[in-house]
Amino acid sequence: MDWQTRVSIALGAARGLEYLHEAAAPRILHRDIKSTNILLDDKFRAKVIQAKCLMNDGVTSCSSSPARMLGTFGYFAPEYAIVGKASLKSDVFSFGVVILELMTGRPPIHKSSTTRADESLVIWATSRLRDSRLVVTELPDPTLQGKFPAEEMQIMAHLARECLQWDPDARPTMTEVVQILSTIAPVLHGAKRRNLPIAAAFNLTVSALPSQVGGFRHVTESEPVSSSEYNSSSSEFFLFST
Numbered sequence: 001m002d003w004q005t006r007v008s009i010a011l012g013a014a015r016g017l018e019y020l021h022e023a024a025a026p027r028i029l030h031r032d033i034k035s036t037n038i039l040l041d042d043k044f045r046a047k048v049i050q051a052k053c054l055m056n057d058g059v060t061s062c063s064s065s066p067a068r069m070l071g072t073f074g075y076f077a078p079e080y081a082i083v084g085k086a087s088l089k090s091d092v093f094s095f096g097v098v099i100l101e102l103m104t105g106r107p108p109i110h111k112s113s114t115t116r117a118d119e120s121l122v123i124w125a126t127s128r129l130r131d132s133r134l135v136v137t138e139l140p141d142p143t144l145q146g147k148f149p150a151e152e153m154q155i156m157a158h159l160a161r162e163c164l165q166w167d168p169d170a171r172p173t174m175t176e177v178v179q180i181l182s183t184i185a186p187v188l189h190g191a192k193r194r195n196l197p198i199a200a201a202f203n204l205t206v207s208a209l210p211s212q213v214g215g216f217r218h219v220t221e222s223e224p225v226s227s228s229e230y231n232s233s234s235s236e237f238f239l240f241s242t
Helices: 003-023 078-083 088-104 121-129 132-137 150-163 174-182
Strands: 027-029 038-040 046-048 053-056 059-062 109-111 118-120
Touching: 003 027, 003 038, 003 046, 003 088, 003 150, 003 174, 027 088, 078 088, 088 121, 088 150, 088 174, 109 121, 118 121, 121 132, 121 150, 132 150, 150 174
Parallel strands: none
Antiparallel strands: 027 053, 038 046, 053 059, 109 118
16 A cells, blocks of 8 residues: 555544534434544545444433443553543554554554563654654665655654643544645645645644645545635535444
8 A cells, every 4th residue: 555545544533533523414423433443445545434422511321330440451541541531632543553553554552572572553653753864764664765855754743742632621623633744645636735844743722724725344534624714515524323
């Protein structure tokens, strides 16, 4: 899978999750974001499946017993793993793990090359995400064979790092994630892509972004639209399945 396809998958899945968080009524807390809950068609367009919980007037109702811990090991946000507190920002953390999978080609839990013990992808990647040199030398999936724009890899690394913040309030919203991914995703039908100043790659804020951006198998992408403008096509990135 080439780099452009990976970025497109990330953007499509982000739009699906953004729809659940911002446009669905009531809003939907997915609570089990992972690569196997992102389905791809023959054109690598993605749909998010298996959403678990509805959020209505501050009350969260889920499709399974409240006593059961939902989600998948390796994708848990720290506040959920430690005290069982789930929120929309917990989904953002899990999406950050998916971004790491797309960047590195590694599963969320893998065997350490030194100890052969199970190792968390998040822990393995943390030091590498903080070093701009390692971002392009050690993080990328070897099967990419270096065929990716270094600037785009830097932006993806920054985005992953922001999604994986320990403090939930420090993580971006999915709308902000979509805005950032839209600056580097391939553009269809000859549309122009809005470019992000590469110098801002490790100091990204939403204010630094342009004001406007424009049969399934397991791991959504269409022509970019403004993330704040929802219409009937917004839900095409989410396949409702519980």
